[in-house]
Amino acid sequence: MFARESTTRLLSETGGLSAFTGRFFRNLFKPRFEAAEFVRQCLLIGYKSLPLIGLTAFIMGLVLTMQLRPSMIEYGVASQLPAMVGIAIIREIGPVITALIFAGKIGSSIGAELGSMKVTEQIDAMEVSGTNPFKYLVVTRVLACLFMLPVLVLLGDAISLYGSYIGVNIKGATSFSLFFTQVFDNLAFSDVLPAFIKSFFFGWAVGLIGCYKGYFSSKGTEGVGRSANSAVVVASIVIFLLDLLAVQVTDALGIN
């Protein structure tokens, strides 16, 4: 009975999200783009998330380096630590961890915001006043997530590498230029570009799921909390699914 309900809910959610995605693309190319709202959302979603992303990225680079160091020394390749950390951060850890933190912060925020607007009937009021709420609320937020997450990933990678540099120098001595030379010497376009491209998909998924969960929030204030929570959970799962899909695609294209 429970399995049947779960399956029905999963299929219903999937169908609803697909329809919501279609509606997003339909509204995306409709004229009168809400540029001011888009810029505002970019500021809120991107710029305001930088301290949190920066802090976690710094700690992640530092800890990853310090955790890898003993193993690298054990295998006699301690000199390859910058290259190893660089590849790990740029290829996988940077985009995925940043996207997960982004989902936690922005996905829940969008879900809660739109949910509260839904339960307080502000969205309905917008429709009555002649404003397209979907275009104003959803398209701008999804596009902001789509464009801001890659920027956050890039800055997070840079801060993470700096954290790694400090981690390397806690128990060793490597100059700044040598560290970054070793990092970039061992990087290829096939490391940077797929990671950069998949971060767009991560951002798009976080924005879309947050908006979907908030836009169809119900059951009053309880529903707002549930929307925020499920937005984070679903977005996190979708991020991992997209990551799995991305690695399969890059592998199939031979750029892995």
Place this chain on the structure above:
Amino acid sequence: MAAKSTDHIKLGLFVMAGLAFLIVTLYLIGKDQDLFGNNFELRTRYANVQGLVVGNNVRYAGIEVGTVRKIEIISDREIEVCLVIHNKMKPFIKKTATTSIGSDGLMGNKVINIEPGIDGLAVAENDILPSRGAVNTDDMLRLLDHTNQDIAAIASSLKSTVSRINNSQGLWRLLEDSTIPMHISGSATQLQQAILRVSSMAADLQLIVADVKAGKGSLGKLLRDTAMAGAWQHTIDQLEQAGAVAGQLAARLDTTAQSLQVDITNGKGPVHVLLKDSLTAIHLSNSLRNIDLGTAAFQQNMEALKHHFLLRGYFRRQERLQQKAAKSEHGGAAMRTGP
């Protein structure tokens, strides 16, 4: 409005920072792969590229000067590798330079090493550099395996030898014998003395050799005296002459023996009669028997004469004279051996 403008500036800075990092990253990677700047291409060919891939570094005398741009099979035995080299290296790489595939450390990426050539013309675009076989990890491991087997065999032999030494009672008895050091010490002393004697002998020998060189002594004269050498030559000549005479004599004796042999064979001459004629032998035998008989008869007659009264006195006188002579001889000898 001012707040909105500030927000825009913040957002602009945020986006620009992210894009700047992306651009710097892409530029550094592109620069590392020689996508920017002035480059030229060189080619080299191998039978086996040992896992070389596009993007691997190219080094000239240990300096990174480019990357691998393309790897393609041109025949079933040859693979052509296209190298992108920095233009500034063009004057330094000669046509006689050789390439080999190496490894960046034991477990690192493959690299192409360009070894500087002997003086010659500088390379040009699309020149094909000669390649040479590099040390292959598989070959190294194979050699290491052989070496390990050899070491294992040596260790096994060593173990057996040590075991035999451990089980050898005679050796341990020898090692535990406290008198051996004294014997060795004594032997060493004797050896030292022997060496001193040998040294003394060598000194003497040196003196002898010096004397011989100076022509002193018999050996010196023998080796150095020219007069003696002349005498020796004369003696040798005489010996040669004597030998020649002896040869002639032997030839004559041979001739005589041959003629005697001929006489004996033909039944002629006195030798044949003496050696071969049986009648002559009978006559000789009879004559010898008659002589014996005659001698016995003569002995009888002489004995008879000794007892004849006319001659008996003579024989007695002779006996007495003999006895006297014997006595006088005996007395003289006693006097010489007396006190």
